Amino acid sequence: xxxxxxxxxxxxxxxxxxxxxxxxxxxxxxxxxxxxxxxxxxxxxxxxxxxxxxxxxxxxxxxxxxxxxxxxxxxxxxxxxxxxxxxxxxxxxxxxxxxxxxxxxxxxxxxxxxxxxxxxxxxxxxxxxxxxxxxxxxxxxxxxxxxxxxxxxxxxxxxxxxxxxxxxxxxxxxxxxxxxxxxxxxxxxxxxxxxxxxxxxxxxxxxxxxxxxxxxxxxxxxxxxxxxxxxxxxxxxxxxxxxxxxxxxxxxxxxxxxxxxxxxxxxxxxxxxxxxxxxxx
Amino acid sequence: xxxxxxxxxxxxxxxxxxxxxxxxxxxxxxxxxxxxxxxxxxxxxxxxxxxxxxxxxxxxxxxxxxxxxxxxxxxxxxxxxxxxxxxxxxxxxxxxxxxxxxxxxxxxxxxxxxxxxxxxxxxxxxxxxxxxxxxxxxxxxxxxxxxxxxxxxxxxxxxxxxxxxxxxxxxxxxxxxxxxxxxxxxxxxxxxxxxxxxxxxxxxxxxxxxxxxxxxxxxxxxxxxxxxxxxxxxxxxxxxxxxxxxxxxx
Numbered sequence: 001x002x003x004x005x006x007x008x009x010x011x012x013x014x015x016x017x018x019x020x021x022x023x024x025x026x027x028x029x030x031x032x033x034x035x036x037x038x039x040x041x042x043x044x045x046x047x048x049x050x051x052x053x054x055x056x057x058x059x060x061x062x063x064x065x066x067x068x069x070x071x072x073x074x075x076x077x078x079x080x081x082x083x084x085x086x087x088x089x090x091x092x093x094x095x096x097x098x099x100x101x102x103x104x105x106x107x108x109x110x111x112x113x114x115x116x117x118x119x120x121x122x123x124x125x126x127x128x129x130x131x132x133x134x135x136x137x138x139x140x141x142x143x144x145x146x147x148x149x150x151x152x153x154x155x156x157x158x159x160x161x162x163x164x165x166x167x168x169x170x171x172x173x174x175x176x177x178x179x180x181x182x183x184x185x186x187x188x189x190x191x192x193x194x195x196x197x198x199x200x201x202x203x204x205x206x207x208x209x210x211x212x213x214x215x216x217x218x219x220x221x222x223x224x225x226x227x228x229x230x231x232x233x234x235x236x237x238x239x240x241x242x243x244x245x246x247x248x249x250x251x252x253x254x255x256x257x258x259x260x261x262x263x264x265x266x267x268x269x270x271x272x273x274x275x276x277x278x279x280x281x
Numbered sequence: 282x283x284x285x286x287x288x289x290x291x292x293x294x295x296x297x298x299x300x301x302x303x304x305x306x307x308x309x310x311x312x313x314x315x316x317x318x319x320x321x322x323x324x325x326x327x328x329x330x331x332x333x334x335x336x337x338x339x340x341x342x343x344x345x346x347x348x349x350x351x352x353x354x355x356x357x358x359x360x361x362x363x364x365x366x367x368x369x370x371x372x373x374x375x376x377x378x379x380x381x382x383x384x385x386x387x388x389x390x391x392x393x394x395x396x397x398x399x400x401x402x403x404x405x406x407x408x409x410x411x412x413x414x415x416x417x418x419x420x421x422x423x424x425x426x427x428x429x430x431x432x433x434x435x436x437x438x439x440x441x442x443x444x445x446x447x448x449x450x451x452x453x454x455x456x457x458x459x460x461x462x463x464x465x466x467x468x469x470x471x472x473x474x475x476x477x478x479x480x481x482x483x484x485x486x487x488x489x490x491x492x493x494x495x496x497x498x499x500x501x502x503x504x505x506x507x508x509x510x511x512x513x514x515x516x517x518x519x520x521x522x523x524x525x526x527x528x529x530x531x
Contacts, residue, residue: 075434078434078438079438080434080437080438100437100438101440103438104438104439105434105435105438106435107431107432107434107435108431109429109431111429111431111432111435113432113449113450113453114530114531115453115529115530124436124439124441124449125439125440127449128436128439128440128441128442128445128449129440156530158530172439173439176438176439176440178438182438
């Protein structure tokens with residue numbers, strides 16, 4: 001394992017001023033609208049009459065007790081499953097096929113393919129669309145420089161640290177050029193310090209390349225720092241208990257942001273809602 | 282260093298003990314048989330040298346049989362594994378049959394194969410292919426199914442078609458499994474060749490061993506066994522080498 005480079009703090013701040021999206025096509029985003037969503041797994045009702053909306057380029061956090069159906073919700077949004085009842089719209093797409101077209105999914109573990117180099121992993125979506133290898137590498141390579149992975153293009157996943165693997169996994173999701181990103185606990189496997197660095201890094205990445213994002217996490221602080229709004233879900237069957245506005249989403253200085261009085265107050269409210277939701281069953 | 286030293290040392294000790302036991306007649310005495318029936322390693326080595334052209338000639342026959350039989354099983358096994366992985370109906374239909382194919386006693390089927398395919402290389406190839414098919418197919422099928430469901434979902438949202446998921450994710454994941462299957466297969470292929478030659482062929486190391494045993498030429502029979510082992514180890518080594526070149530991520 002190589003040591004994680006300490007890039008985020010200095011470089012992440014520049015993303016906001018850089019502005020343009022990686023391919024130069026401008027920012028892409030679609031609004032998400034979920035209405036009356038219910039879903040069950042066998043006899044188990046996992047989601048019940050859930051309503052949520054996310055504006056285009058908005059970042060929504062989902063927190064809730066373990067096993068409350070957060071991951072299922074992400075898969076429904078991404079079009080990997082069809083809900084039993086209710087409607088999910090990503091932009092103008094309602095059917096699962098259309099949602100699959102508009103949403104890229106980043107699973108909990110990085111799941112980098114060990115037989116591909118870092119850059120080939122990041123370029124998977126381009127290769128799947130039939131882009132030639134050299135061209136795909138060029139396109140993904142431009143992101144490597146910008147997101148602090150320069151020099152690691154041809155490294156194998158096993159040679160990368162945990163934080164770097166997550167960055168490559170996120171780039172892989174970004175390169176797909178989908179308006180909606182579904183992130184399932186992207187930093188859950190990292191240690192506390194790396195996780196804080198990665199949150200700052202992701203904040204910078206989303207400032208530079210805004211997308212509509214649904215982020216599932218266990219970490220209330222992470223959700224309130226990275227997202228515009230955070231929905232606290234109840235225990236199974238999941239419904240929205242409370243929706244909170246984050247005071248300073250993706251602030252350049254994470255440390256200052258998460259220790260501000262306003263942030264602490266909102267975090268306490270979220271924690272209280274979470275506790276009540278967990279004990280309600 | 283230790284990897285080579287230990288087996289070499291063990292082999293040397295075993296051969297040394299055998300040499301002493303055979304040359305003093307201890308083994309023959311214990312078994313109540315004539316001492317010429319128990320050749321010493323030195324006698325086997327001598328026979329190996331003296332009969333080198335006869336052994337090489339028959340070894341070439343056996344090598345070709347193993348190569349063709351194994352090759353057929355490899356192509357068929359990989360093809361079947363992919364087909365069974367992609368189509369559940371095929372998997373459900375064929376899995377019990379493939380297991381059943383392994384329970385067929387080769388001794389019983391060999392004469393039938395001679396009747397069907399005639400005296401010659403045909404029955405031997407069929408026997409080798411039959412016993413190689415199982416480990417290759419079963420291992421490859423396991424490998425194709427070893428892929429994390431999350432990885433498949435991730436690929437689907439990255440616009441991968443079923444075929445792209447197969448080639449970019451499932452096939453590479455299955456490669457180490459397929460190589461394991463091939464290594465097992467090539468080791469048993471040599472045994473298959475011996476059985477096949479016994480039933481249906483006038484040449485090959487297996488044939489030679491049985492002829493020599495019938496004529497009580499025990500030293501040359503053992504020499505043929507040594508060559509047979511060397512062939513199996515050689516093939517195994519070649520596959521292991523190929524695996525190291527191909528599966529670089531392990």
